[in-house]
Amino acid sequence: MEIRILEILNEIKSLIKIGGTTKWLSLSEVCHQTSLSKSPFFPSISKKSLKCSRATGKLLFRVEDVETWLNG
Secondary structure: HHHHHHHHHHHHHHHHHOOOOEEEEEEEHHHHHOOOOOOHHHHHHHOOOOOEOOOOOOOEHHHHHHHHHHHO
């Protein structure tokens, strides 16, 4: 339980990092930018081959992680 709380806090910290260059996209934004439907993302999310954050209650993806997933 304590480890999960620390993970969530780290995700929140990374989301609100002031002056950071990390850009986060919602699943809808990722679908729009990649011209893919939502369905290819869910298996990769559950296998953890595509990293995402659920800290805000919705799926958020770092641009770098999406690019890595697309190129991998």
